[in-house]
Amino acid sequence: MTNGLLHPTRRGLLMAGGAGLLTAALPGYVAAQAAPIKIGFQLHRTGIGAAYGRWYERTAQAALKAINDAGGIAGRPVEILFEDDATDPKRGSEVVDKLTQSDGCDLVMGTLFSHVVMGSAPRAGELKVPYLVCSEGYHVASGALNRWTLQPGITDVRAQISTMAPWVSQNLGKKVTMVFPDYAFGHDHRDFFTAAIQAQGGEVIAQIAVPPTETSFTRYFPQIPAETEVLYHVMVGPAVLTFVKELGEFYGTGAKPQLFGFIDSLEAVDTATPGLEFLEGSHFWEAHPRVKAADAGEHEAAYRAAVGVDDNGASVSDAADVSTYSHMFSTWETLFFIKQAMEAAGYTGPADRQKLVEAMEAISDLPYGIERPQGDKRFNGKTHQVFGSQNISQVQGGKLVKVHTTTIDEGLYEDAVDYTTMSF
Numbered sequence: 003m004t005n006g007l008l009h010p011t012r013r014g015l016l017m018a019g020g021a022g023l024l025t026a027a028l029p030g031y032v033a034a035q036a037a038p039i040k041i042g043f044q045l046h047r048t049g050i051g052a053a054y055g056r057w058y059e060r061t062a063q064a065a066l067k068a069i070n071d072a073g074g075i076a077g078r079p080v081e082i083l084f085e086d087d088a089t090d091p092k093r094g095s096e097v098v099d100k101l102t103q104s105d106g107c108d109l110v111m112g113t114l115f116s117h118v119v120m121g122s123a124p125r126a127g128e129l130k131v132p133y134l135v136c137s138e139g140y141h142v143a144s145g146a147l148n149r150w151t152l153q154p155g156i157t158d159v160r161a162q163i164s165t166m167a168p169w170v171s172q173n174l175g176k177k178v179t180m181v182f183p184d185y186a187f188g189h190d191h192r193d194f195f196t197a198a199i200q201a202q203g204g205e206v207i208a209q210i211a212v213p214p215t216e217t218s219f220t221r222y223f224p225q226i227p228a229e230t231e232v233l234y235h236v237m238v239g240p241a242v243l244t245f246v247k248e249l250g251e252f253y254g255t256g257a258k259p260q261l262f263g264f265i266d267s268l269e270a271v272d273t274a275t276p277g278l279e280f281l282e283g284s285h286f287w288e289a290h291p292r293v294k295a296a297d298a299g300e301h302e303a304a305y306r307a308a309v310g311v312d313d314n315g316a317s318v319s320d321a322a323d324v325s326t327y328s329h330m331f332s333t334w335e336t337l338f339f340i341k342q343a344m345e346a347a348g349y350t351g352p353a354d355r356q357k358l359v360e361a362m363e364a365i366s367d368l369p370y371g372i373e374r375p376q377g378d379k380r381f382n383g384k385t386h387q388v389f390g391s392q393n394i395s396q397v398q399g400g401k402l403v404k405v406h407t408t409t410i411d412e413g414l415y416e417d418a419v420d421y422t423t424m425s426f
């Protein structure tokens with residue numbers, strides 16, 4: 003009696019202590035056993051977008067680790083299921099279907115190339131699954147898609163061009179020839195830059211459309227008018243290095259127009275590559291400067307370390323493996339956007355998908371931080387499009403050096419759609 007009530011035995015103390023420890027550990031244990039949130043990632047692992055796909059996957063994996071190390075989303079672990087769409091619109095639609103129907107993903111994200119977005123978004127709308135693209139086309143904000151499709155991690159071509167055209171006109175020239183890929187993304191460049199340079203008193207005197215699967219470009223360069231003051235180029239796919247090298251061979255050491263390119267023409271390509279010397283002094287648009295800028299934000303170093311990229315924009319394990327740095331941040335920022343929206347919506351599963359989209363539409367200011375290493379953003383819930391700052395870099399000594407940064411306000415434009423008025 004005395005042992006049992008007033009002086010517990012050592013065994014009793016151990017049992018009681020063990021029960022207490024189990025009780026204390028139970029909430030964490032239960033949380034650890036909660037069903038994971040499954041995010042489907044439509045990846046350009048093969049096809050003309052493969053270089054982007056490789057770095058999109060690495061960046062997404064790094065963001066996933068950061069989120070899970072910090073407790074996941076609302077205490078639930080997060081998984082990413084990657085599926086190759088071969089950078090093909092038809093395959094893209096099939097991937098959305100598979101990730102949603104067969105794999106049971108809560109939502110789908112990841113796509114870059116705009117023709118794949120255009121081929122995939124309708125299926126996401128039919129399945130009523132959130133589809134978050136990391137693209138740059140004007141397709142989302144134009145109203146061409148549906149309420150389930152959003153672009154919260156990267157700005158679109160229209161915003162980018164709105165900020166670039168005044169600088170090009172004031173600093174490089176007013177008679178412009180454009181060389182661009184002949185599909186939706188390139189057509190956005192063609193249409194919006196033509197209008198934007200005209201508003202600055204300039205003129206696009208020639209438009210040269212090139213198939214995105216082209217492997218040699220010498221037959222296109224003679225179409226560049228002699229009076230061209232600025233050659234505006236944006237090229238995509240595995241032949242970008244061939245494009246810039248052949249452009250250099252075409253002009254040789256003679257006179258040439260000012261060159262203004264979108265970094266797409268050099269993504270995953272080292273600017274110090276032999277044969278690219280003619281690019282010295284030319285300018286490029288960059289969303290996120292590949293070479294760490296002197297005034298880089300306080301979270302830049304941590305982000306680079308997380309995604310395995312050095313200060314020159316190459317893999318820390320292989321200096322020849324140059325990143326698609328100006329685009330890949332969009333996957334990181336989109337994942338943190340998903341986390342923010344899911345926690346705001348109290349998301350529990352697919353039955354809450356509509357509530358999740360509504361929570362996304364309610365988000366506006368997205369401040370700079372480790373969640374948004376490229377910079378602060380402003381999300382327009384009506385158009386489902388995010389806005390941010392842009393950068394212009396110049397090739398100096400074979401390296402990209404940032405020389406100009408725009409503001410968010412410079413890239414804003416009038417709404418063409420209000421998705422919040424559309425039915426789900």
